[in-house]
Amino acid sequence: MKQRILIIGSGFAGMWSAISAARLAHLQGNTSLEIAVLAPEPTLYVRPRFYEANVSTLTADLQPLFTALNIRFIAGYASWIDERKKGVWYQATDTESVFISYDKLIIASGSRLRSPDIAGFAEYGFDIDQHDNAMRLENHLNALAKQPESLARNTVVVCGGGFTGIELATEMPSRLKALFGKDTDTKIVVVERGSAIGGRYSQALRDIITNASDELGIEWHLNSGVETIDKSGVTLQDGTRIETATVVWTAGVKASPLGENLVASRDASGRFVVTEQLQIPAYSDIFATGDMAHAKTDDNGNTALMSCQHAIQLGKYAGHNAVASLMGIKGLPYRQINYVTCLDLGAWGAVYTEGWDQQVKLVRQEAKKLKAAITGELIYPPKADRNVAFAAADPLAKFV
Numbered sequence: 197m198k199q200r201i202l203i204i205g206s207g208f209a210g211m212w213s214a215i216s217a218a219r220l221a222h223l224q225g226n227t228s229l230e231i232a233v234l235a236p237e238p239t240l241y242v243r244p245r246f247y248e249a250n251v252s253t254l255t256a257d258l259q260p261l262f263t264a265l266n267i268r269f270i271a272g273y274a275s276w277i278d279e280r281k282k283g284v285w286y287q288a289t290d291t292e293s294v295f296i297s298y299d300k301l302i303i304a305s306g307s308r309l310r311s312p313d314i315a316g317f318a319e320y321g322f323d324i325d326q327h328d329n330a331m332r333l334e335n336h337l338n339a340l341a342k343q344p345e346s347l348a349r350n351t352v353v354v355c356g357g358g359f360t361g362i363e364l365a366t367e368m369p370s371r372l373k374a375l376f377g378k379d380t381d382t383k384i385v386v387v388e389r390g391s392a393i394g395g396r397y398s399q400a401l402r403d404i405i406t407n408a409s410d411e412l413g414i415e416w417h418l419n420s421g422v423e424t425i426d427k428s429g430v431t432l433q434d435g436t437r438i439e440t441a442t443v444v445w446t447a448g449v450k451a452s453p454l455g456e457n458l459v460a461s462r463d464a465s466g467r468f469v470v471t472e473q474l475q476i477p478a479y480s481d482i483f484a485t486g487d488m489a490h491a492k493t494d495d496n497g498n499t500a501l502m503s504c505q506h507a508i509q510l511g512k513y514a515g516h517n518a519v520a521s522l523m524g525i526k527g528l529p530y531r532q533i534n535y536v537t538c539l540d541l542g543a544w545g546a547v548y549t550e551g552w553d554q555q556v557k558l559v560r561q562e563a564k565k566l567k568a569a570i571t572g573e574l575i576y577p578p579k580a581d582r583n584v585a586f587a588a589a590d591p592l593a594k595f596v
């Protein structure tokens with residue numbers, strides 16, 4: 197019987213796990229290994245771009261790539277990992293539950309926004325975490341364009357001033373003007389618990405974010421949280437009332453709960469604490485990767501972030517190491533020394549930093565060009581061509 201590497205998830209980490217596993221099997225001349233990806237659809241959702249307009253276009257069809265690389269795609273949603281029988285139960289349809297066995301399992305089921313427990317959020321709040329949610333926000337903004345002008349219509353409140361909140365807030369003036377007319381007075385407010393704009397980032401990066409916010413007219417409401425959301429606005433914990441039809445939540449992400457029955461340490465974000473080879477310590481046959489893995493990137497105390505940048509590399513290592521362990525070859529300890537950020541700042545431009553201390557290297561249009569190259573090309577799937585895809589999947593090839 198064929199041996200099988202089963203990968204759960206077709207996001208950045210799952211896709212690169214599959215390509216990397218196929219690459220090592222090919223290099224080893226192993227033609228009897230099945231590499232299978234289990235996910236709801238053979239689609240890559242380009243989550244880092246969900247703050248942009250035209251969300252329906254921000255996907256990539258993975259089937260041509262899987263076909264070219266002889267990767268089997270299985271449509272379904274994993275519900276239970278049976279580590280003793282070495283198999284996964286998944287829902288193939290609403291009613292049909294199926295069991296599939298594995299020799300090595302890679303969990304790449306990603307993350308989701310933690311929905312806030314705030315009165316009115318479920319009815320009136322928005323988020324841009326998943327494709328459907330970002331589409332819902334876009335449809336809402338399109339519908340607002342048909343409504344008469346009002347302060348509430350022209351105001352967007354972004355809850356959470358991290359990278360996602362900043363990218364969304366700085367993009368909003370242009371998005372609203374494109375929808376409502378270029379002379380419309382728009383109001384964008386970021387509500388942030390912390391006491392400083394971009395308080396968790398380096399001083400140089402904070403200064404840029406502050407400058408861009410000032411220039412774009414974005415207001416920051418610091419030291420405050422949201423108390424309630426209703427049809428016509430939001431009330432903050434300090435009693436401030438903001439009239440708005442659009443409240444978007446961006447704070448707090450949690451790893452997928454899949455594998456909750458496994459005996460394993462999970463960090464505060466729900467990620468499995470993995471070994472250098474990305475295995476869950478008690479199970480040498482189970483790997484976790486992408487937003488599911490809490491992994492050391494170097495020997496200086498840095499760990500992978502829940503980011504596309506890390507998910508791509510983590511995927512390449514997980515696929516490689518799963519095949520290596522199955523074939524009795526030495527695996528590769530995960531390392532990702534370089535860390536960069538490229539933050540879109542709407543019409544202001546963008547900012548690019550290098551290093552964990554976030555030294556600013558590029559700003560404005562130069563950084564914006566780089567951002568477009570990263571999110572418009574670099575993070576997309578490789579060409580559906582064996583040579584191109586395998587070259588890109590080498591864990592030791594330079595990424596960023």
Ligand SMILES: Cc1cc2nc3c(=O)[nH]c(=O)nc-3n(C[C@H](O)[C@H](O)[C@H](O)COP(=O)(O)OP(=O)(O)OC[C@H]3O[C@@H](n4cnc5c(N)ncnc54)[C@H](O)[C@@H]3O)c2cc1C
Nearest residue numbers: 205206207208209243244274305306486487502503504505
């Ligand atoms: C708005 C936004 C902006 C972002 N901006 C940036 C940025 O600028 N830079 C950056 O580096 N990162 C950014 N990120 C983070 C980045 O998108 C994630 O870190 C990345 O998507 C993680 O990749 P992943 O493959 O681990 O998970 P995901 O991309 O979440 O993919 C998970 C996959 O698993 C599947 N899945 C989930 N559960 C199951 C199950 N039970 N059974 C089967 N399949 C399942 C899903 O359908 C999906 O295919 C952003 C995220 C968001 C939401």
